[in-house]
Amino acid sequence: xxxxxxxxxxxxxxxxxxxxxxxxxxxxxSLTEAGERCFSKAVDALAAAQEAEDSVSELQGKPKGYLxxxxxxxxxxxxxxHFGRMWHRAINNIYGQ
Numbered sequence: 001x002x003x004x005x006x007x008x009x010x011x012x013x014x015x016x017x018x019x020x021x022x023x024x025x026x027x028x029x030s031l032t033e034a035g036e037r038c039f040s041k042a043v044d045a046l047a048a049a050q051e052a053e054d055s056v057s058e059l060q061g062k063p064k065g066y067l068x069x070x071x072x073x074x075x076x077x078x079x080x081x082h083f084g085r086m087w088h089r090a091i092n093n094i095y096g097q
Contacts, residue, residue, distance in 0.1 A: 020032050021035035021038055045089075046090070
């Protein structure tokens with residue numbers, strides 16, 4: 001990811017959150033209080049995503065199968081959509097895609 005991509009992503013995140021995450025000057029950048037909080041939570045999210053990946057990796061070579069659940073179609077769709085969005089964000093953050 002190049003610098004321009006990072007600048008655009010940070011600007012989009014600031015717009016989405018409605019707060020400024022960075023103090024910008026001609027000489028340096030520093031985190032605002034909101035930026036510090038966001039960064040801290042992002043670090044936690046990345047650690048959790050890595051833990052999830054490690055946990056799944058531990059299953060290599062172990063028996064695998066199907067998980068049967070009973071739910072309404074709407075609740076099942078909501079769950080898959082939510083989990084899919086979370087996983088996609090986590091993977092993008094880890095691998096910078």
